[in-house]
Amino acid sequence: MLKLGIIGTNWITQQFVEAAAETKRYELVSVYSRKLETAKAFGDKNGATQLFDDLDAFMASDTFDVVYIASPNSLHFEQAKLAIQNHKQIIVEKPAFTNQRQMQEIQTLLADYPDVHLFEAARNIHSTNFKAIQAQVAKMTRIQGASFTYMKYSSRYDAVLAGETPNIFSLKFAGGALQDLGVYTVYDAVTLFGMPEDAAYYPQLIGTQVDGKGTAMLRYPEFDVTLNFGKIANSFSSSEVYGMKDTIVIDDAGELTDIQYHDSEGAVHQLGIKADGNPMVDEANDFADVLENPKDADNQKKYDQWRQLSVNVNKLLFNLRQSGKLEFPDD
Ligand SMILES: NC(=O)c1ccc[n+]([C@@H]2O[C@H](COP(=O)([O-])OP(=O)(O)OC[C@H]3O[C@@H](n4cnc5c(N)ncnc54)[C@H](OP(=O)(O)O)[C@@H]3O)[C@@H](O)[C@H]2O)c1
Known part of the structure; x- marks a missing residue:
């Protein structure tokens, strides 16, 4: 234990x-x-x-x-x-x-x-459904781009509107939309496609000077990926990974509860599972696998991949922040 x-x-x-x-x-x-x-x-x-x-x-x-x-x-x-x-x-x-x-x-x-x-507890990439998306992307003949959206109104934005500065909307505590729900969309993109060649972020600032929502564009050699995230509005848009005639449709880029694959003939296939349990169980199991058996070669490989991913995501988040001219006191 x-x-x-x-x-x-x-x-x-x-x-x-x-x-x-x-x-x-x-x-x-x-x-x-x-x-x-x-x-x-x-x-x-x-x-x-x-x-x-x-x-x-x-x-x-x-x-x-x-x-x-x-x-x-x-x-x-x-x-x-x-x-x-x-x-x-x-x-x-x-x-x-x-x-x-x-x-x-x-x-x-x-x-x-x-x-x-x-x-790093990036729960989305440890989920059964994310692994199903990864497996499907690997099978697709060509990727033409993707769009990941994760935007939920935060009750703590009410406090901002009332003149307060809750931690998650403060520069001092390194808050804002990119640092919060945006992280999941960055993880989606970097895990599936690696690091982009170029990236830009267009933040929408709120009264506390952090980004309440924003759009980021990631440029890969052969396609672009758009990220849409925020904490001051609700989005019901699906996220998508585009193949040629085929498309993966994701209900929500952070929650990943319902994933469908529209194949080249127009038939629709369910990927993964209809997820409705505690969304942190998969990551807790993944981490326990490594901690219980750290010398196992497969576990070492998985751990190294997650560590590198965490370093890459940190770098891209920082670059996006610089592009959006968002500075924290710790910088
Ligand atoms: N994976 C997910 O789904 C998910 C969801 C939400 C948040 N998060 C992440 O979890 C972390 C915490 O987020 P949160 O929204 O829970 O943050 P929070 O409410 O601002 O603070 C979390 C805890 O930190 C302590 N704390 C609060 N203010 C503090 C201060 N000024 N100085 C020192 N400690 C303080 C409090 O614990 P005590 O009062 O007991 O000291 C509080 O319960 C963030 O990194 C966030 O990104 C992840």
Whole structure:
């Protein structure tokens, strides 16, 4: 059993803890929160007994092996560094780090701690349905482009309209649409097609000076990929991967719950599954495969691919941000 510790006590941590329990491969033991009573409330609800309000003491404790980091984006870097130095295995929420300097420093540090693995929790690419899309793309004779959309109105935008600055809409905490739902669309594109030759981002700024929504264009040698994402409006558009006469239609580029393949003759085939369970179970299982058997050659290969993907996504996110003239204090 992998002993789990968590940072962050919001709904996403609850969802991850439930996914981890569903795999039967993790046991939640330790909870860190800025307030002990919050750690206790989360621990009581989820059966964790080791509670901390001191981050150094949490990381130094030997009560857990794997830490799930779901704090505001700009805090991931220092927390992950501390975790590596304490030989913890790390699952860090997306976006793992906010600029290339941080990513480079983490990769250098990881080289000094070969026993430590760091996974970016890009849940979409670990899903059964994403793997079905990948398999279909590999079979298609030619790709003519793609369009990925993930746009959901955030209740926290109401707070922005009321004059507040919630973390996810703040520059200080490295928020905004690209850093949030945009990450999934960037992961879709980079996992399926690799790194583009050129990329541009056209952000729509909101009162807190982050992007509330935006459109990015990724230019590949033979086709373009459009990314549409946002947190200040709802989109019901499908996402698509274009072949010649054939097309993959995805209900939602972040959730990937219903995928159809329209073949060259016009027949429609369901790909993958109609997904309706906890969307974090697949990634929790993928990470557990590696952590339970890190010396296995297939697991090492998978881990190296995810690590490289995380580095590439970080680079592309940073380039898109520069193109959109979005700067964070940590830059
Ligand atoms: N994979 C997904 O589907 C998904 C969905 C949502 C979010 N996320 C990712 O999860 C991460 C957390 O997002 P979120 O929306 O939950 O963030 P959040 O609500 O702003 O903060 C998450 C947790 O961090 C702690 N925190 C809040 N403000 C803080 C501050 N000023 N200083 C230190 N700690 C603070 C809080 O825990 P305590 O009060 O217990 O200290 C809080 O529960 C982000 O990286 C986001 O991208 C992923």
